[in-house]
Amino acid sequence: MSSLHLYDTKSRTTSLFTPIKEGEVGIYLCGATVQAPPHIGHVRSGVNFDILRRWLTKSGYNVTFIRNVTDIDDKILHRAIHEEMPWWALAMKYERIFAEAYAALNVLPPTYEPRATGHITQMIDLMQLLIEREMAYAPGNGDVYLEVRKLESYLTLSRQKLDDLQPAADADETFKRDVRDFALWKAAKPGDPSWPTPWGPGRPGWHLECSAMAHQYLGESFDIHGGGLDLIFPHHENEIAQSEAAGYGFAQRWLHNAWVTASGEKMSKSLGNSLQVHELLKSVRGIELRWYLGSAHYRSMLEFSHESLAESATGFRRIESFLHRSVEILGTLPTPVLGNAFIDAMNDDLAVPAALASISEALRLGNSAITSGDKTVIESSANEIRGALEVLGCDPFDSAFVSGSANEDLTAALDGTIKLALSQREAARLRKDFESSDAIRDGLTALGIVIEDTAQGPRWSISRKSEGSGS
RNA sequence: GGUGGAAUGGCCGAGAGGCGAGGCAAGGGACUGCAAAUCCCUCUACACGGGUUCAAAUCCCGUUUCCACCUCCA
Known part of the structure; x- marks a missing residue:
């Protein structure tokens, strides 16, 4: 029996996963900034980490899974003006659309799903602590900055040198002690929402919320921090900076999922609506889209095309068809069982592609058994396939995918x-x-x-x- | 300029020194009244140039092309 090994972005190596507290795992995943409908890149992250979560749970861990909602930031404010609605209404609108997309793909709801605006108190506490420790300063303009030069270490995830960074084009050096100092808190501008603080009214910087919420729900140190590759810098570097400056151990391991690409390029809004989740769900079912998004290794780029999505969906239907036939023949639903090849694959840094090969093998055996009428093998194959699909969140008998009883008649x-x-x-x-x-x-x-x-x-x-x- | 990632057969997509993952497509066969489904067989690859090694897709050096991040990003 193998044991779980996971990659870690910080060390750039794969190593045995050992939780801080035996039997418990705390995961913090950076969720979405709710300012537009989700495209498949957003939900790939959700699916990849949902598979991790399910595998940890299946492996016997009690998992606390946090995925935040960033419901206040520049883009939301801009978009709200554009859509002519209050910023909070816009944030809620897109938060709901994201939730629908996650549900359609059978991404389990997080244990807790904190919103940034609900944790201003924790953010102020954290800033207070950072200022007391002389790691942050409030220069009097209403902003609060982290003083990066005082950090013991910085940029250890992206392995960059501070002096090599290009200063931001819009960097305002008037109040910063160093150009690269980043804002924990931004002073209120006229017309913008703001919250009162000891340093004046304002709103949170992007990075502060994650440090504050991770601390609130997972404590000073926790096991896994996840997110998309593009968050490594600056977001995750700055989370580390804030949390370590506060004296916290923070995340023991960093996992980053790769992007969905189209024509070799990272997916973005400029590619249009066709790659939005709700558009794709017109041509394939949620379970099929999930199967597709989960099928590549989480650290590999997934090159999207409608053809490969359709092909993947066809492949999934073959598996599903076998399961349905096994139910017709055996008269009972398969009992989920994990095959050794599947276990070994998943324990090897969630090697889903290798795990899928084990499903193909079981499928071939099972289909042959249907032809030969060998019920024992039909049953064992169906059990093994269902066990695998369950971990991948693609169990066709999962109530999340079974249509409502209203249709039964x-x-x-x-x-x-x-x-x-x-x-x-x-x-x-x-x-x-x-x-x-x-x-x-x-x-x-x-x-x-x-x-x-x-x-x-x-x-x-x-x-x-x-x-x-x-x- | 700095820091990373990638290049595998018609296509998708694993692997990380030694029996050519897996899937899709294609061709052949079995089954079938036909079809569908299913099974069996076949085909085939590691961007380029050097090097190390008994052995390299895998390690080393160099090159090309592409992608990403460098304070908006899943």
Whole structure:
């Protein structure tokens, strides 16, 4: 039995995962700035870390998973003016859209999902502490800065030298002791929302909230901090700077997911609406989009194309189809079981691609067993596949994906109707009246119902058309 | 300028010194009245140039191309 090894961005190595407290894992994941609808890059991060969380839980850990919501920042304020609504209404609007996207992809709700604006008190406390420790200063203009030159270490994640950094184009050096000192707190501008502090009214800088909330929910030291690669600098460097300057141990391990790319380039809003989650969910189901996003290794770039998404969805339906057939044959839902190859793959820094290979193997064995009628192997294959899918968050029997019971009557009626047609077709086939039998099949096909003749008799399913070919 | 990442077959996508992951597509076969589904078989690769080694996609040196971050980013 292997044990979990994870990569760490700070050390740039993969090592045995040992939690601070036995049996417990604390994870802080940087969530979204809720200023626009999510594109698939945003939810890839959610899916990747959801798989990590599920694997840790499956491995027996009690996981506390924090994913924050940044509900106040420059972009939100700008966007709110553009959309002609209060900033807080805009933030809530997009927070809900993000939540819907996460739910559609079966990303489990975090243990706690703190909003930045709900933790101003903790941020002020943290700034107070930093000023007392003489690591931060309030120059009197209402801003509060962290003094980076006083840090014992800085930029250890990105391994850059302070002097090599290009100063920000808009850096205001009037009040900063060093150009690279960054704002913990920004003085209120006329018309902008603000909160009172001992240094004047203002609003939080981007980095401060994560340090404050991680401390609030996970304590001074915790196990894993995650986020997208693009957050390494400056966001995560500055979180480390703030938290270490406060005397906290902070994150023991850093995990960063790679981007979704299109035509080799990092996904961004400029690529348009077609890659927004709700657009893609018009052509594939949530479970299929999740399967696609989770299928690449979390540290590898995922090159998006509609073709590869459609291909991935087809592959998933093959697996799903086997599971449904196993239920028809065995009469019971599979019991999730983990195969050794799957366990070893997941323990190797969440090697999902290798884990998928183990599913392919089980699928092949299972399908062969259906042909040969070997129920023992059908069952063991189905169990193993379901066990794997469950960890990946793609279990088709998960209540998150099973449609509501309101449809049950309708489904039963449809099933009965189609079976009636199929019995007519079987009768025609028996008397070798293939013209009639094919007419029935063609008629059903035209309605989007696919007929397959199996050793156990004919079965039907609703065909799923994939849209979005080419571009 | 600084710091990282990437280049694998028709396509997607793993691997990190030694039996050519896996999937999709393609070709052949089995099954079938036909089809679908399924199974079996086949094909094939490590950007380029050197080097180390019994052995290199993997390590070293150099080169090319692409991508990202450098205070807005998942």
